Amino acid sequence: MADVSTTSLKTTPLHGLHTRLAARMAEFGGYDMPIQYADGIMAEHNWTRTHAGLFDVSHMGPSFLSLPQLGGGDEAHRKIASIVERLVPSDIASLAPGKVQLTVLLNENGGIIDDLMIGRPPRDDQQGMLYIVVNAGTKENDFALIARAAGADAELHRADDRALIAIQGPEAEAVIAGILPDAVPLTFMTFREIKTTAFGNVIATRCGYTGEDGFEILVPAAHGEAFASRLLEDPRVKPIGLGARDSLRLEGGMCLYGHDIDISKTPVAASLAWMISKARRERGDFPGASRILRELKEGVPSRRVGIRPLGRAPAREGTEIQNTDGETIGVVTSGGFGPTVNGPVAQGYVDTTYAKAGTPLKLIVRGKALEAEVATLPFVPAKYKR
Amino acid sequence: MTTYYTNEHEWISVDGDVGTVGITKFAAEKLGDVVFVELPDVGKSVKKEADMAVVESVKAASDVYAPVTGEVTAANAAIVDEPAKVNEDPEGGGWFVKIKLADKGQLTGLMDKAAYDAFCASQ
Numbered sequence: 001m002a003d004v005s006t007t008s009l010k011t012t013p014l015h016g017l018h019t020r021l022a023a024r025m026a027e028f029g030g031y032d033m034p035i036q037y038a039d040g041i042m043a044e045h046n047w048t049r050t051h052a053g054l055f056d057v058s059h060m061g062p063s064f065l066s067l068p069q070l071g072g073g074d075e076a077h078r079k080i081a082s083i084v085e086r087l088v089p090s091d092i093a094s095l096a097p098g099k100v101q102l103t104v105l106l107n108e109n110g111g112i113i114d115d116l117m118i119g120r121p122p123r124d125d126q127q128g129m130l131y132i133v134v135n136a137g138t139k140e141n142d143f144a145l146i147a148r149a150a151g152a153d154a155e156l157h158r159a160d161d162r163a164l165i166a167i168q169g170p171e172a173e174a175v176i177a178g179i180l181p182d183a184v185p186l187t188f189m190t191f192r193e194i195k196t197t198a199f200g201n202v203i204a205t206r207c208g209y210t211g212e213d214g215f216e217i218l219v220p221a222a223h224g225e226a227f228a229s230r231l232l233e234d235p236r237v238k239p240i241g242l243g244a245r246d247s248l249r250l251e252g253g254m255c256l257y258g259h260d261i262d263i264s265k266t267p268v269a270a271s272l273a274w275m276i277s278k279a280r281r282e283r284g285d286f287p288g289a290s291r292i293l294r295e296l297k298e299g300v301p302s303r304r305v306g307i308r309p310l311g312r313a314p315a316r317e318g319t320e321i322q323n324t325d326g327e328t329i330g331v332v333t334s335g336g337f338g339p340t341v342n343g344p345v346a347q348g349y350v351d352t353t354y355a356k357a358g359t360p361l362k363l364i365v366r367g368k369a370l371e372a373e374v375a376t377l378p379f380v381p382a383k384y385k386r
Numbered sequence: 387m388t389t390y391y392t393n394e395h396e397w398i399s400v401d402g403d404v405g406t407v408g409i410t411k412f413a414a415e416k417l418g419d420v421v422f423v424e425l426p427d428v429g430k431s432v433k434k435e436a437d438m439a440v441v442e443s444v445k446a447a448s449d450v451y452a453p454v455t456g457e458v459t460a461a462n463a464a465i466v467d468e469p470a471k472v473n474e475d476p477e478g479g480g481w482f483v484k485i486k487l488a489d490k491g492q493l494t495g496l497m498d499k500a501a502y503d504a505f506c507a508s509q
Contacts, residue, residue: 041444042419243418243445312422314442337421337444344422366424366440 012058013163013224021239028242029136031059036241044244045339048210049380052169053240054231057209061139062159062218065150067128076128077120079153084118084130086149089267089286091277092130098122100131100189100205103275104267105142110288110295111263112270113145114138115255119191119205131191131203133164133216135257163224168214168248170383171236176215179230180204183215188384198230199223209245211252211382250345251338253306253377259317260304260333260347268295269349271304271377302330303355306375307346309335313365314344315372320364321350329354332363340380350374390453390493391502394435397477398453398485400493406481409441409450412506414476418443420469425461425483432458432485434492439482441472450482454492460484 009032018025023034034056036044047053067080081092090103100119104112119131134142139160147156167175177184182194183204191205200220208214219227231237246256255261261270266288268276273296280286284293309315314337321330335346346363354361357376362369389399395413398405414420422442432438432452439450461483465471472480487493497505 035445036418040418042421045444247444313424314422314447316447337442339444 010059012056013161013221014056014058014165014228017225017228018056018239023239023241026242029059031136033059034239034241036243037239039238041241041243041247042339044238044240045247047238048169048212048240048244048248049340050170052167052171052175052214052234052237053210053244054228054237055166055168055240055245056163056228057166057216058160058162058164058224059136060160060164061134061136061142062162062164062203063132063134063143063146064157064159065130065132065146065154066157067154070128071125073124073127080128080130081120083150083154084132084146085280085286087145087287088116088118089276089280089289089292090118091279092118092120094277094279095120097127098190098192100191100207102189104261104272105134105145106267106287106292107263108287110266110291112257112261112265112267113263114142115257115261116142117205117207122190122192126193131205137258159218162221163219163227164216165219165224165228165231166208166214166216167231167237168208168210168212168240170212172212172214173385175231175234175236176204178234180217183217186215188213188386199227202227206385209252209254210248211254211378211380212248213383213385246334247336247339250334250336250347251340251378251380252382253347253379255304255347256334265304265349266292266295266300268292269300269303299352301352302349303352304333304347304349305355306377306379307332307335307348307361307363307372308375308379309344309346309363310371310373312343313370315346315363315365315370319346319348321348321372322362322364322369323354324360324362326362326369329361338379345375345379346372347377389499390496391499391505392451392453392496393505394451396451396453398493398496400487400490403487403490404459405454405456405485405487407453407483407485408481409472409476410502410506411476412509414473414480417441417448418445418473420465420472423465423469423472423482425466426458428458428461430458432456441469452485453496454485455488456485457488458483459486
């Protein structure tokens with residue numbers, strides 16, 4: 001294993017906590033992050049599916065994009081939405097107050113620069129602001145892009161110095177009820193600001209990256225560790241590292257930027273066409289629209305699909321995919337072992353002819369052709385609270 | 387019976403001219419939960435320091451190298467059926483293969499327990 005010096009890495013407000021919990025640390029997105037704790041990836045994965053897992057996701061890029069003057073209802077919202085709509089294909093203007101949308105930043109060729117979440121605040125006096133969360137490894141470029149789009153019309157305030165803590169799993173709501181009761185009424189993909197005496201002003205979003213019900217909570221850096229420790233006092237909660245986060249999201253059928261999606265993929269190829277709203281399709285006013293609209297109409301040469309190897313051997317990123325005649329038809333973009341599925345799971349791109357669920361495939365692992373088939377995503381049904 | 391260790395974290399326990407081979411406790415802990423093992427067929431010739439088996443955890447695949455040159459005389463089907471056995475007892479029931487040594491002289495280049503423990507401590 002390559003030795004990565006930790007001295008040049010950034011740390012999150014929970015770094016001290018990870019050290020005390022004896023986490024195994026490694027670089028991710030420029031940060032020194034916990035990959036796993038004492039129990040290991042398998043146990044952490046299973047704990048999250050059955051109880052509640054706590055994840056430090058402070059490496060990500062939360063931010064606020066604001067007009068100089070907040071308030072002003074729908075008109076202010078439409079104004080701020082029009083700025084980000086220059087970068088994304090979703091209908092941000094029509095987001096209901098308090099709603100969060102998963103979308104993608106696109107380049108002029110329709111390639112995915114990043115996937116991100118954009119939220120419209122629920123309160124009247126905060127209209128004209130958007131809550132935007134981008135990925136860790138891409139955030140410098142993303143923030144520069146958004147700030148450039150905003151120009152003098154709006155200001156981007158980074159909040160990635162704060163603690164962003166996810167609590168995920170079937171017992172997440174019951175845990176949160178005792179600590180942050182005002183977050184409980186939130187439904188999937190909604191958010192609100194909550195003023196607390198113990199942890200300052202926090203932002204709770206009902207969302208996650210595991211397929212389970214849960215919350216992501218943005219907490220002032222000074223209170224991050226106290227908040228995480230408070231959650232960990234609950235016997236239903238265990239700390240979960242990035243290792244299990246990856247196996248959970250893979251089973252949940254979600255994309256990992258830089259692997260399953262990147263600048264060479266359009267949302268249509270990535271099977272994320274649902275992000276492109278009807279209104280935006282009609283207007284065709286997003287980056288790469290001509291290509292993307294053509295792809296929506298005529299199809300794409302290859303598409304992202306779920307892949308289920310039929311044996312026990314995992315197929316990792318980069319594995320060649322062949323049809324039953326031995327012709328190369330695609331490549332695995334992320335793959336590993338799914339503890340809940342109790343078998344290997346993967347995602348990859350295949351020629352569209354082979355994208356239908358149940359289509360037999362061959363995966364070339366260490367020179368051998370292993371049986372596999374196209375599977376419907378997600379591998380584990382989502383348990384969101386709608 | 388003497389046990390030797392490699393700097394790739396395999397162990398070989400030699401009895402006569404047959405050595406039982408596995409991965410060390412240190413390696414098993416580093417790997418984490420083992421979910422898949424691929425072993426060579428019985429009768430296959432393996433070469434010292436060449437890859438011989440594959441062990442995969444949730445996160446990654448790793449090659450297991452032959453500590454000596456020889457012929458595989460047994461493969462542990464139990465760890466293929468239940469890969470978690472590698473984590474439970476890596477230096478016992480979680481053994482990988484038995485190899486009939488072609489050249490016992492190759493053992494002199496390997497580490498003993500004390501040298502291996504010192505090697506791990508320096509990792």
